[in-house]
Amino acid sequence: MNDHYEKIFLLLSLTTVLYRAQQITLIYELTYKANPDKPAFSSENYYLDVLGEESAFRSERERASDSLIQRTGLGLGRNPVFNSQLYTLKNLKTRDIQKIIFTNFFNDKYSITIDEKLEWKILPDKQKVADLDCQKAVVNYGGRSWTTWFTQSIPLPEGPYVFNGLPGMIVNISDNKSDYSFNLIKMKEFEKDNLFAVKKAKAVNWEVFQKIQSDYYTDPFAEIKARNMKVQAGDEKGNLIPTDLNKITKQLKKQIKENNNPIELNHRVNYD
Template identity: 30%
Template sequence: MNKLITMTLALLLGAFMQAQNQRFIYEYKYIIDSTAKDKIETEIMMLDVAPKGSKFYSKDYFESDSTMRAIIEKQSKTGDLNFTGIKFKGKIRYSIEKMYPEYAVNFFTTLSAEEYLVQESRKQDWKILSEKEKIGEFNTQKAVCDFAGRKWTAWFTTDLPIQDGPYKFHGLPGLIVKLEDSTHSHIFEIKGSKKLPNGYEWTSTKEKHRYNPLITLNETKYKKAFKDYRNDPMKSERQMLAQGTIIEMRDDSGKLIDPVKARKEQEERMKAKIKNENNMLELDILK
């Protein structure tokens, strides 16, 4: 009997170690505008899991951000900053880190030119059900919870006994393979995995070099900042101009654009975009 227990623990430890130092690739399908349910967006998201913690982020945006940083670093040496023709890929601009073993959650996001760190205090109160399902190569079990204004269903696998998953979700006795809300407008599903690069070292996103100070807020204060941004998306830019910052805008050919006209057009685009973003993942932030 003791030998059997020892073998079982060894198998579990082996599965756990396989889950560590892994990059899990999720397909995220979502509908951001509730009035256009036929318009489904898709983004490839990464969940990097290491012994110290995990990071969840958009593949395309991470690659674009890395490219932009390399260009800025190179051009800053000459003093000639020119971003003409450079465009970011990826629509998901946030990233999330979870620190093990306490699973403290930090949410990093931007509103206009300002970058925020929101310290998450809410927990998911999971109810594990008996229903099981095979999803891809994984044997999974069903769990449900209410979180951020939505009802969620998760399918987790104890084959990988790590209590993590996409976005801020965690706390089940296995990795979340699939996650969707009751309206089927936000769906995450694992599509693959691979080992993290040799020498990968988990460090907090707080340590990343940035050009503007990181603004740290709790959920209540961030909710207010978020509402202020939706009401006036150009506020931070006006503040930068008032402080003497010179902002030049150019078209794809490199020709200077009239700044007043450019800012007016930008504000109109941002307000139209914000108006259509009425079905975001965390619905309760709009209330």
């Protein structure tokens, strides 16, 4: 048995107890294709923390950054490519889902209410995944068709990113292009009494978010220039070195354009 899945099986009885208190952490490995025109895939671990009637889904780095911000006021910085931000907050009682977006330099926070309904179709197909009895389901979201295997052995209607609402925990889910695949690799007790998640964010819709992305692509340093702020960098010895904003801008634009395979394809920004 795969070591990752063995951990899931061994912790199943613990998870049943933890579910009753709804205080659990589920770790998913995300494998994704950032550039739709290249065969290369990347992988990263994401944490789904459930505490009472709330949950937070975020990368390992974002999770650590949230904790640091709560304690010190300073975080670890955010990914400059918006498509790589898959931070979501859920209210498990009201089913409200918020996608959280961070800007790169000033850490401005925005939230988008996910109002696209997940119309699950549960299929009769069943199989064991990591020794868990799972059932197949399909759904459309974000301009993609998704297939999932969920288990009622963990009676928590939760899953990675925006996905929830099935009569059990999602063990894995992937889109029909195989651009995004989430696989549950570990479960453990959530040992804190606070999610340390984002509390305040400016509400925007998809159209506004698309404009934010387009404006950032046009000039990533526009706000810094407007505030007459200096951008300085240092070498490994801490010595200040000249900063070429034009060169950095070209590098950022290249990075953004080449990593334009968002999970919500129906809200993709077409960069010139």
